[in-house]
Amino acid sequence: MIENLLLQVFNGLVNGAFYALLSLGLAVIFGMLRVINFMHGALYMLGAFGAYLLTAWWGLPFWWTLLAAPILVAAIGLVFERLLLRRLYDADLLYNLLLTFGLALAIQDAMRIRFGMQGVPYGAPAALQGAVEIGPLLFPAYRLFVLAVSVLACLGTWWLIDRTRAGLIIRAATERPMLTRALGVDVDRWIPAVFAFGVALAGLAGVLAAPMRNVSPVMGADLIITTFAIVVIGGMGSILGSVVTGFIVGVLEALGAVYYPSAANLVVFILMAAILLVRPAGLFGSADAG
Amino acid sequence: MEGVAEVKRSAGRPIERYITRRRFLRAAGAAAAGAALAPLSRPWRAGAQTAVHLTQGKVVIGVLNDQSGVYADLSGKNGVEAARMAVEDFQKKYGAGVLGGPIQVIAADHQNKPDLGSQKAQEFYDRDGVGMITDVDTSSVGIAVANVAAQKHRLCLNVGAATTALTNANCNRYTFHYAYDTYMLANGTGVEVTKRIGKNWYLVYPDYAFGQDMDHSFTSAIQRAGGKVLLADATPFPNDDFSTYLIKARTMRPLLNVIGTMHAGQDVVNFVKQYNQYGLRQQGINLAIGLLFLSDIHALGVEAYQGTLYTTAWEWTLDKQSREFADRFLARTKVRPTFVMAGNYSATWQYLEAIRRAGTDDPDKVVAALEGYKFSDFFIRNGTIRKQDHLVTHDAYLARVKAPSEVKEPWDYVTILSTIPARDAFMPLSQVTCKMS
Missing domain, CATH: 3.40.50.2300 (Response regulator)
Incomplete structure (x- = not known):
């Protein structure tokens, strides 16, 4: 029984890994740009398709797509940011929300027209097929890998933001944009890079998802709703909050699926309602950051 | 205009005799009117114009399915092509004027929404003169459209939906369930x-x-x-x-x-x-x-x-005649047919055949021509259209x-x-x- 529970927690962490990567990207973007990026799910989908296409067209092995697809997705994100998003930074928050929502639908439909609804085949790399036995427990190798990559990416992001000069500027610009400008930092110069970085994390999540989930144009559509809830629970714009909440929600959903299946999809929203009542700024948010 | 009274009159009577008499009257009427219609092969009508009477001068078949959502690939646009192919092949076999008017196929996307599906079905029947709606994948939409068919007294040959409700709790006189069910x-x-x-x-x-x-x-x-x-x-x-x-x-x-x-x-x-x-x-x-x-x-x-x-319900590699269909389908659509696509072809064909047998597209008479009918085609083997529940049973x-x-x-x-x-x-x-x- 306890073994079963451990396995479920492990699976929850793997699912949480996707949430963490996605909500981390959203949080970084929201913190710096004050943009609620609704096309995050669509970019996650593009990451998965990127992995598929790079392999199908140029025979790139999975390991290289892990690097190349996120860069590709970041480039696409950058184009959108430079061409469209930046024009609306001065307008109300809602305008960019609507813009990115529209873009998400357009991207999804374009992919649907090209690739159909059913999705495309994608398997795990040979080295990561099968399962690893640790004591009495059996872990699929690929899932262990996903968890490891995700944790590394989250730690890497934390290091970037907490320990580097670029991170210092980002944090300053996130918390006190006016003051940072007043100190002579060109905040605007950093915006495209931060956006591309956040989007690349979505792309990475997409590549990681490809071998274990259906690669199809709508794969990000449902996920994005949960991810937004996670960002709200964690505290809008809070890096730590989004990662921790991502893993928590993953585990809660996995356990929910065992003990009360019909509520598993609701867990995140119940949690969100409860947290908002007690701490309106979210678990890790400061009252004035949002 | 004529449906209700005639149905009542025909109830309990041997249907074939009734239809034959009507056909004869129609044939005489058509000949008198001198309508330009294709000749028929049956000797007793040799020289006369076709006896098929179309209430609106044409046959319209509506393909209603999911063309953009999760089921778009199992039928969708290719499912519409299958119905078109059936019409073309039917006209090739019997002549373009066999039913005494043009045969059209129109299509719409129901997006897996029952309310949208039932709205489209009403438009099909009322505005576009559709006599039969086919495909209708997604059970909830299938049931909604079956209800519209019952209200409008027009046919629905459901191919794509899986629910047994179509031939049980939600069965009706105008709805048939064609390919498979749960x-x-x-x-x-x-x-x-x-x-x-x-x-x-x-x-x-x-x-x-x-x-x-x-x-x-x-x-x-x-x-x-x-x-x-x-x-x-x-x-x-x-x-x-x-x-x-x-x-x-x-x-x-x-x-x-x-x-x-x-x-x-x-x-x-x-x-x-x-x-x-x-x-x-x-x-x-x-x-x-x-x-x-x-x-x-x-x-x-x-x-x-x-x-x-x-x-x-079917697989394209089943035998020679299935392959033959699948080859032509591939040439046309670039994909091999799923059983829903093949079923759309077969259902469309059998509907047209029923009009031919009935000599009219009058829905009640087409229903009567379908009920109890036994047949085999490339898709349906050992098929019977059960009169009691309108389920098409087959291998x-x-x-x-x-x-x-x-x-x-x-x-x-x-x-x-x-x-x-x-x-x-x-x-x-x-x-x-x-x-x-």
């Missing part, structure tokens, strides 16, 4: 797999109407065959992650023989990918899928699905997805293991609860 799927897979593979089952199904329906049907089929459902779990819908259930399956005692998933669309792909990751097949736990389409296997690749057992097939090494050509994914004869494949009349109004 009973056929569960009965075929549940009984045959229990006999061939093993008795211990674990069922996993999505927590909505289709899933619950499949769960019930499978459980009773498995028990009928002497098997045992050790556990049945409802999963959230939609669901990305099935590891919870796959882990349970490994630890279950007595040892499992089969895990059966009733998921569809995205979810079943997620399920199969994860089933492979947990290596359940290597532990002797076979995978059975409630409902699987050729398009599903094509999307994920034969390797992922290999060994999966399921029941199908079904237990199928297994091939291993990559067995695949000889593109789209060649499936081995037919056995034929389930028409009399065993569908719900017996004794269990049918349909009451035609």
Whole structure:
């Protein structure tokens, strides 16, 4: 029984890994740009398709797509940011929300027209097929890998933001944009890079998802709703909050699926309602950051 | 204008005699009017104009299906093409004017929304003069459109939806269920797999109407065959992650023989990918899928699905005449037909045949011409259109997805293991609860 529970927690962490990567990207973007990026799910989908296409067209092995697809997705994100998003930074928050929502639908439909609804085949790399036995427990190798990559990416992001000069500027610009400008930092110069970085994390999540989930144009559509809830629970714009909440929600959903299946999809929203009542700024948010 | 009174008059009378007399009158009328119509082959009408009377001067067939959502690939636009092909072939065989007017196919996307589906159906019948709607995948939409057909007194030959409600609780005089239903799927897979593979089952199904329906049907089929459902779990819908259930399956005692998933669309792909990751097949736990389409296997690749057992209404590699159809379909659409696409062709053809037999497109007479009709075509084998519930019974097939090494050509994914004869494949009349109004 306890073994079963451990396995479920492990699976929850793997699912949480996707949430963490996605909500981390959203949080970084929201913190710096004050943009609620609704096309995050669509970019996650593009990451998965990127992995598929790079392999199908140029025979790139999975390991290289892990690097190349996120860069590709970041480039696409950058184009959108430079061409469209930046024009609306001065307008109300809602305008960019609507813009990115529209873009998400357009991207999804374009992919649907090209690739159909059913999705495309994608398997795990040979080295990561099968399962690893640790004591009495059996872990699929690929899932262990996903968890490891995700944790590394989250730690890497934390290091970037907490320990580097670029991170210092980002944090300053996130918390006190006016003051940072007043100190002579060109905040605007950093915006495209931060956006591309956040989007690349979505792309990475997409590549990681490809071998274990259906690669199809709508794969990000449902996920994005949960991810937004996670960002709200964690505290809008809070890096730590989004990662921790991502893993928590993953585990809660996995356990929910065992003990009360019909509520598993609701867990995140119940949690969100409860947290908002007690701490309106979210678990890790400061009252004035949002 | 004429329907209601005539139906009442014809009730209880031998239908053939009645129709023949009417046909004769129509033939005389048409000849007198001197309408330019194609000649007929029957000797007693030689020289006369065609006797088919069209109430609106044309036949319009409406294909209503999901063209943009999760089921778009199992029929969608190619399903519409199939109906068009049937019309062209029908006209090639009998002559373009055989029904005394043009035959058109129009199509719409119901987006899997029952309200949209029923609205489109009303437009089809009222505005576009559609005499018969076909395809209508997604059970909830299928039921909604069947209700519209009953209200409007026009036909619906449902091919794409799985629910048995169409020929039970929601049955009506104008709706026919053509290719398959949940009973056929569960009965075929549940009984045959229990006999061939093993008795211990674990069922996993999505927590909505289709899933619950499949769960019930499978459980009773498995028990009928002497098997045992050790556990049945409802999963959230939609669901990305099935590891919870796959882990349970490994630890279950007595040892499992089969895990059966009733998921569809995205979810079943997620399920199969994860089933492979947990290596359940290597532990002797076979995978059975409630409902699987050729398009599903094509999307994920034969390797992922290999060994999966399921029941199908038709498969393009079945025999020579099926292949012949599939070749022409491939040339036209670039894909091999799923059984829903092939079913759309067959249903369209049989509707046109029924008009020809009835000598009119008057819905009540077409219904009468379809009821009790026995036929075979490339899609339907040993088919009977049951009068009592309007279910089209025919041979079904237990199928297994091939291993990559067995695949000889593109789209060649499936081995037919056995034929389930028409009399065993569908719900017996004794269990049918349909009451035609």
